[in-house]
Amino acid sequence: MKEFEDDLRRKLKILSDIIWDGKGRKSTLDQWLDNFTEDDFKVNILYLLTHFIYFNKIQVTEMLKSLYRDLYRYPILSKIRIENGNSFDSKIIEPLFNVELSKTRFVGLGGAGESATHLLYPFGHINDIHPDYLINYKEIKDILKEDKKVDNFIFIDDLAGSGTQAKKYLKDLLTELKIEYPNISFTYMVLICTTKALNTLEELGIFKEVKAVYLLDDSFKAFDDKSRFYANENNPSFIDLEATKKYSGEYGKPLYNFIWEVKEGLDTVKANSMADRDKLGFKRGELLLGFHHNTPSNTLPIIWFNEKELPWIPIFPRFNKVYKKPAV
C-alpha cells in the first residue's frame, strides 16, 4: 500500500506542477488529508484526487474560444455560405455574419457573485466581441424594448451540473418573454454540461438549443457503476469504490448540512434531508472537477468545502458564496 501511495503522491506532484497551476502542493495536500481520520481511507482519497479534472486558465480560454467559434460562429457561417451558393468569399460572408452578430447579445447567467458572470468579460475579450454585446440577464427586457433589431440571446455558463441554476434564473423570465416576443431566440451555451443537466434544460422548453463544449456522461460521476475513475482492472484490491463513496458521504454530509442549516437557514430536519442528497455534490453531482476561477458545488464537497466556521481544509476551495444578506 505504501508503494502505491508513494506513486499516487508522485502523480499528484506532477499534476500540481503541470496542470493545477501549482495548487495542491504538499502542505495543502497534507492538511487536506488530515481532515480524514482513518489512515486506510487516505490512500483511497489520494486515489480519488489523482482523477480530479482541473481546467486551468489556458484550458478555460481555449474552451471559451471553442464555445464562440464552434457553437456560435461556425453554424452561422455555414448557414450564410449555403444561402450564398457555398461561397468562400469573405467579402460576402463577413458582413453578413456581422449583421447576425449585431442582433445577438451574450448573456452572463446569475448574479454578480456567480462564476458565469465573471466569464463574460474574458469571453468577450478572447473572442473580440464588443462590450455592448455582453449583458446581464436582468437587462434582457430593457434591450428588447429599446433595440428592436436584437433577436438572439445566448446565455453563457461554465458548468451545467444539474440544470438548477439556469432553471432558477431563467424559467419564469423566458417563459414570460417567449409569450411577449415569440420571434426571439434564446440559446444556452455552456463549457461543460452533464447529460442529466442537458435533458433537464431541454425539457424546460425555454431554449431554442442547449449546446456544450464538453458533454459529460455518467462515467464522469465519481461513484457511478460506470465510473471511469475506477475502470482500471489493475487497481489494487484496497482501492474500493463503495467504501470511498460511503466515507466521502459520511464526511460530506456534515459539510453540506452546515451550508443548508447555518448558511441557508433551513430547519434541522430539512437541512439534514438536503445534506443527505448533496453529500456527494449538489443534487448528487458526484463530479470531480474544478476551474481555475472556482470549484463547482456539484463536485464532492470534501474537495471544496471552505467555510471558516468549520475546521475543514479544502484542496480546491470553492469561493464562499454570500448566502444571506446581512441584517441592516
Added chain:
Amino acid sequence: MNENPFDITKAVHYTNQQLLDYWVNLPGDSGFEEMINPKSQMPMMIVGGKGSGKTHVLKYYSFSLQKLRYLENNTQSVSNQISEKGYLGLYMRAGNLNAKKFKGKIHTEEAWQAIFEYHLDLFISQISLKVFVDLIKGEPHLLKDQSSICEKIISLFDKWPEDKIPKTLEELLNCFISFQKQIDYKVNNSSLLGLPIEGLDILVTGAKLILGIPKILKEEFVFLKNVQFTYLIDEFENFTETQQKFINTLIREIEAPVSIKIGTRPYGIKTLETFSGGESIRKGAEYEEVDIDGIFRNRPSDYSNFIKQICLKRVSESGFLIKSNEALRNSLEIFDYDNLQKKLLTLKRIGHRSELERKLPIEELKEIQIIFDNLNYNSNFLYEKASYLIFYRSWKKAKSEFEFKKESELISKSLHNFIQGRELKKNKHRKILEKFKYDFIDQLSVENNLPPVYWGLDNFIRMSAGIPRLVLQIMKYTFSWANYNEERPFAMTSKISINSQREGLLQASDWFIKDAQIPGKFGVTVNQSIHRIGQYLQTLRYSNTPPECSISSFRIDKTILSPQNQKTLKFLTEYSYLIKTSDRQDKNLERNDNTYQIIGILASIWGLSLSQRGVPNLNIDLAKLIFDDDDETGKQFKLFINEIDSKYNAPFLKKKSKPNKGKTTETPSNQTKLL
C-alpha cells in the same frame, strides 16, 4: 513558484549567451583549453558519453562564443582578439546534416557518397563564409574589396553555374545556400520517393572548399596571419561508416591553416579507415584522443569542484544568494549517523533484531533473552550490526550443532574488548567495522524502512560517474520536489530535505533508464540484464552474511560470453549503465577479467554501494542467467536468487534447489525496492 535553475540539461538547448553564462572551466592544472588546444594543428577526437559536456565544450570554442567573449572583453576588436588567441572555431553538428538521407536503391553507394561529400563541402564552407560576413559587418575596415576574394573562392569550383559572379561574401554565401538547397531538394525526393536524381551537377570535389577557403581567407585578411581555422565537428556518431571514412581522410590530409576537432560518443566511431588505400588513421600520429569521461573519472577532486561550480553558476544565475561551494553543499540535507542512531532508538521493533528472533531455532525464552543481551548494544547500532554479522558467520560455518548462546557470549567479549580498546589487532569487531561500516548503515536504513543514505551533492557527484548531465538531472528533479514540498530550496536558511532528494533521485534514475532505452527486443534484454545484475548484487549486500563489503561491482571474463551476451554487455557499458573500472589479468587462471560497477544513479535503486571494494565474480553459468533473455532463463534466475538467499541468510539451508522448469518461485524476502 521559483524558476528551476537546472531546467535545461542539454547544451543544444542553450542560447549562445546561456552557453557563455553557464561555462565553467575544468579546475586543476589542465583545463579544457589545454585539453582541447583549439589552436593546435593536430586533429583530435573528443570522446565522451551522452551528457559528458562535449557539445558545450566544442561550442565554447566556436566563433559565436568567441565573439560574445571578445565583445564582453571590449578591450580590442574581435578580429584582434582572434588574432591574439590564434584560432577561429567553426562549429557544426552532424545531426543538422541529416546525413542518413544520402542513400537509396536508385543510385549506387559511390554516387551517394559523391553527393554527400559535395553537400558537406558546401555545408561546412557556409560556416566559414557566415563567420566572415559577420566579422566584416562588425569591422568593415577589414576588407574593402570583396570581389577578388570571391573570384578566388569561385576558382576552387570545377565549374561555376551562375552567369552572375558574386561580388561580396554575402552574395557568395547566398549562392552556396542555393546550391545546397538544390541538393537537399533532389536528395530528399530521391531518398524518400525513390526518384532518380536528375540534373544535379557536382561542381566541386575532394573537399576543395573545406580546405581551400581558409587558405584564401588567410591570404586576404591580415589579422589571420597566425590564426588557425579549427573545424569543430560535433555528433560524429551520426555519420554513416562511409561518411566517417571521408572525414577520416580529411583528418589524414589536413594541412595548415586548418585543423579538425571531432566530438563523438564512445561507440560513435564506426571506422578509422580512410579512402587513402583503405588505411586507418593512427592515434597519436595522425590524431589525438581526449577521453572526457576518463578524465573526469580519474580526477575526482577536479571533477567534483567542476560540477559544484556548474551548479553554483546556475543557482546564482537564477537569482539565489548561494555563493560558495560550502553554501551549496549545505543547502541539501545530508546523512547524519547520529540522527539514524536516535531514530532507531525510537522504533518499537528494530529490523535485524526481529529477523533474528524469527530465525533462532530456540524455544526457551530465557536462552533467547541471553543471546539478545549479548548481541544487542543500544549505544551504537553499528557495533551491534558487527556482532550480528560475526554471529551469523559462525552460524553459517558451523559444521555440527551450533551453540548459539556460547557464540553470543564470545561476541559480547569481543565487543567489550573493542570498546575498551583491548587486543585491537585481532579484534573481530574492529576488522569488520573497518570494512562493513557503510554496509551496516545502509542495512539499518533499509531494514527499518528509513531512506538509504545517498544524499547530498557530494554523493550525487559520485553517482554521476563523470557524466555532468546526471548531476544536473538529479538536481533538476530534486529542486522540483523541494519546490513542491515548499522547502524554499536554496534560500539561505533552509535545506532541501532528504525526502525531496530521494524523490528527485528516483525520478532521475527513471529518466536515465528511459533516456538510454532502445525500442524492441534488445531493449528489453538490456533492461532485464541490468535489473538482474542489480538484484543479484542487492541479494548479496543485504544478506545476513555478505561475502564482500561495499558491493556494487562484478568481475567477468568477457570471453566466456556468447556474442549476443557480449553485445548486451557492450551496450550496457556504452550507455554508462555499467562503468568499466579495470582490466585485470589473472595469470594463474589464464584469463582476462574486466570489472564493471553499476553507475551510482542506478545503484541507488538496489541500495548498492557507491564505493567499490568487494567484487563478486560472474562465472559462465551466472553470466548466462543474467544476460540470456528467454523465458526459461527468467525462471531459472528467480530460482538462483532464492538459492543465494538461502545460502547467505540464516538458517543457511544447504540443500540446493533444482531448477524446476515451468514453476515460478517467490521473490526472496529481502528483494525490496529501496528508494
